[in-house]
Each structure stands twice: as structure tokens, then as C-alpha cells.
Amino acid sequence: MATDVHRPVTTPAVNAPTGSAPFAVRVDGLTRSFDGRAVIDRLHLDVKPGEFVALLGRSGCGKSTLLRILAGLDRDIEGTVLVPRRKAVAFQSPRLMPWKRVWRNVLLGLPGKPRRDVAEQALTEVGLKHRTDAWPKTLSGGEAQRASLARALVREPDLLLLDEPFGALDALTRIKAQRLVDELWQRRGCAVLLVTHDVEEAVLLADRVLVMDEGVIAYEREIDLDRPRGIADPRFAEIRAELLRRLGVEQPDATQNPSHNVS
Numbered sequence: 210m211a212t213d214v215h216r217p218v219t220t221p222a223v224n225a226p227t228g229s230a231p232f233a234v235r236v237d238g239l240t241r242s243f244d245g246r247a248v249i250d251r252l253h254l255d256v257k258p259g260e261f262v263a264l265l266g267r268s269g270c271g272k273s274t275l276l277r278i279l280a281g282l283d284r285d286i287e288g289t290v291l292v293p294r295r296k297a298v299a300f301q302s303p304r305l306m307p308w309k310r311v312w313r314n315v316l317l318g319l320p321g322k323p324r325r326d327v328a329e330q331a332l333t334e335v336g337l338k339h340r341t342d343a344w345p346k347t348l349s350g351g352e353a354q355r356a357s358l359a360r361a362l363v364r365e366p367d368l369l370l371l372d373e374p375f376g377a378l379d380a381l382t383r384i385k386a387q388r389l390v391d392e393l394w395q396r397r398g399c400a401v402l403l404v405t406h407d408v409e410e411a412v413l414l415a416d417r418v419l420v421m422d423e424g425v426i427a428y429e430r431e432i433d434l435d436r437p438r439g440i441a442d443p444r445f446a447e448i449r450a451e452l453l454r455r456l457g458v459e460q461p462d463a464t465q466n467p468s469h470n471v472s
């Protein structure tokens with residue numbers, strides 16, 4: 210896996226030697242400040258190749274900032290960030306160019322002559338082949354998000370960065386999109402870093418869930434539940450409750466309130 214090293218902008222970014230790295234992400238002593246305030250403060254993070262990691266944290270704690278840094282979109286940093294050269298990112302808003310048909314959007318930014326067959330293959334993978342020639346404005350929210358995922362897939366990423374990709378979808382479409390990401394991850398075997406506000410989504414999908422706070426990874430939890438996972442599993446509920454506690458969310462105490470007990 211070819212690796213990029215992102216160092217502070219004062220030092221030119223260098224490419225690490227190619228070869229198989231024992232990690233998909235390695236972040237060491239990362240600091241990012243805005244107006245003198247460190248939003249990320251000497252953060253450490255490793256993600257293994259093929260690992261699915263979810264990142265939770267209260268609003269404004271720096272999740273998107275971290276993701277943008279990993280994507281190489283923000284290099285005004287201190288510390289070291291090593292990420293695979295083949296990486297792709299999908300955001301909450303699909304960011305499709307309205308003047309390009311879906312298949313051309315999928316290929317946007319890829320070097321070389323646009324290859325419709327490559328776009329079509331990725332669109333097939335996300336169940337959107339029938340919309341290959343559509344204009345973005347004719348897509349539903351879920352379809353647009355799938356087109357955005359196809360755009361990530363054509364890059365054949367070793368690391369897929371997802372910033373709240375399901376945040377704007379209705380509940381049913383969201384469940385379908387979660388299943389699709391799960392399938393794609395299993396098929397492609399790439400590492401995934403998913404930023405989400407949804408604790409259930411994190412526990413459903415991830416091998417490991419991180420909670421970010423005060424500029425660092427404040428808590429992490431391996432999710433050792435069998436897949437496919439379901440919220441009916443008592444251990445699922447236990448892990449969800451622990452994560453909510455770590456996020457500072459008050460929960461009703463079942464011992465104080467018998468209506469929460471299922472007998």
C-alpha cells in the first residue's frame with residue numbers, strides 16, 4: 210500500500226516508501242489550531258488495514274477537522290499523519306456537479322480519459338446502474354448519496370473516509386445506505402473511518418468505536434459482536450449505553466423506572 214505522509218506545511222509533504230504498511234492510518238502528536246485554540250491537541254490514532262472504525266463525539270469536538278486532515282484537505286497541522294495514497298472521502302452532502310451526468314460525476318477528478326465502463330461498474334455496485342445517464346437534480350437523496358459512494362469506489366481506496374454520509378437521509382433510506390456500506394466494506398476490504406452522530410450506527414457497523422473529546426481520542430471500544438448485528442442483542446444495548454455515557458448523555462435508570470424493564 211503506497212503511503213502519504215502529511216507533515217506540517219512548513220515541511221514539504223514526502224511520500225513514504227511503498228510496500229505493505231501495518232496500518233491504514235497512523236496519526237502521531239497531531240495538533241490543529243484555529244485562532245490559537247487547539248481543536249485537535251496532540252492526538253494519536255492508528256487504524257489497521259481493513260478495519261472499520263467509527264468516530265463519535267459531541268458537536269464541534271473536531272471530528273470533521275480530523276477527517277479533512279486525513280483526506281489531505283487540510284495540511285495546516287503539527288505532528289505526523291500517514292495515510293494510504295489511495296483514499297477517498299464521502300461527505301454528508303453528496304457534492305455532485307449539477308452540469309455533469311451521474312457517470313461523469315463518478316469519475317470527477319480521476320486522472321486519464323473518462324471511462325464510462327469504470328463508472329458503470331461502481332454504479333452497479335451501489336445499485337445505481339439504471340441512473341448512469343441521469344442528471345444529479347433528478348436523483349433522490351439516497352440515490353445522490355449512492356452516487357457519491359460510487360465516486361469514492363472508483364478510486365479503489367485502501368482508506369474510505371465517511372463524514373456523516375447518512376446524516377441527511379430519512380430513516381428507511383439510512384438503514385439501506387448503512388447496509389450498502391457494510392456490504393461494500395466486506396467486499397472491498399478497505400479500512401473505513403466513519404464520522405457519525407448516531408451511536409447505534411457506530412455499533413452496528415464498526416470493529417472499533419472512538420469517542421473524541423478535548424482534542425483527543427478520549428475513549429475507545431472494540432465491538433466484538435457477531436455480524437450481522439441487531440439492536441435486539443442485549444450486549445448491543447449494553448455497548449450503546451456505555452458509549453452514550455461516555456458522550457455525557459443522561460439515560461433513564463431502568464431500576465428507578467420499571468416501565469423501562471422488559472419482563
Ligand SMILES: Nc1ncnc2c1ncn2[C@@H]1O[C@H](COP(=O)(O)OP(=O)(O)OP(=O)(O)O)[C@@H](O)[C@H]1O
Pocket residue numbers: 243244248266267268269270271272273274275
Ligand atoms: N476553518 C475553520 N476556521 C475556524 N474554526 C474552525 C474551522 N473549521 C473548524 N473550526 C472549528 O473547529 C471546531 C471543530 O469543528 P469540526 O467541524 O471539526 O467539529 P465536528 O466535531 O465535526 O462537529 P459536528 O459534529 O457538529 O459536525 C469547531 O469549534 C469549529 O468552529
